[in-house]
Amino acid sequence: MVDERIAIYPGSFDPLTLGHDDIVRRSLRLVDQVIVAIAATTTHDKNPDFSLDERVELISEVYGDEPRVQVVPFEGLLVNFARANGARLIVRGLRAVSDFEYEFQMALMNRSLWPEIEVIFMAPASSYTFLSSSLVREVARLGGDVSGFVPPPVLRELARVYGSAVAGT
Numbered sequence: 001m002v003d004e005r006i007a008i009y010p011g012s013f014d015p016l017t018l019g020h021d022d023i024v025r026r027s028l029r030l031v032d033q034v035i036v037a038i039a040a041t042t043t044h045d046k047n048p049d050f051s052l053d054e055r056v057e058l059i060s061e062v063y064g065d066e067p068r069v070q071v072v073p074f075e076g077l078l079v080n081f082a083r084a085n086g087a088r089l090i091v092r093g094l095r096a097v098s099d100f101e102y103e104f105q106m107a108l109m110n111r112s113l114w115p116e117i118e119v120i121f122m123a124p125a126s127s128y129t130f131l132s133s134s135l136v137r138e139v140a141r142l143g144g145d146v147s148g149f150v151p152p153p154v155l156r157e158l159a160r161v162y163g164s165a166v167a168g169t
């Protein structure tokens with residue numbers, strides 16, 4: 001039993017968007033600490049823009065001024081990672097009905113793997129409901145301006161990889 005309320009916010013975060021950031025900041029209103037858990041392996045994207053180490057470094061920079069956010073890579077079962085970190089809460093973002101089925105299945109599977117775990121779903125600000133990492137990647141790869149969709153350190157790195165047009169300059 002731990003006194004601190006710790007939530008795990010898992011994902012691939014390739015890259016972290018303002019939608020993800022919105023969920024992190026909402027979570028901080030509910031818990032003492034948020035662990036942004038970056039999946040080492042993901043079934044979604046076999047061709048990531050940023051390596052695991054780059055994502056850990058970049059997201060740590062985004063939350064450099066927020067000691068209540070930790071950024072940690074993880075591998076294997078999420079419930080094992082949660083248990084090892086004294087967290088019984090998983091946070092996931094829900095943008096649309098299309099997210100629901102997969103998220104619901106995952107939540108019930110995780111609970112059957114570890115009955116102590118609770119999953120909470122949070123809705124982002126409505127202006128971020130259309131936002132996804134894959135869309136940001138696609139627009140950046142094509143040289144579009146993504147400055148309204150990602151935090152400054154992420155924008156800097158996308159501009160380094162894809163050119164200054166992605167930063168709107």
Ligand code: ADP
Binds near residue numbers: 130
């Ligand atoms: P995963 O590969 O596990 O879906 P993502 O990095 O794409 O990882 O997303 C991590 C979590 O953040 C998921 O719960 C996803 O639904 C949520 N999320 C992604 N984009 C947004 C957004 N724009 N607003 C709110 N939640 C989001």
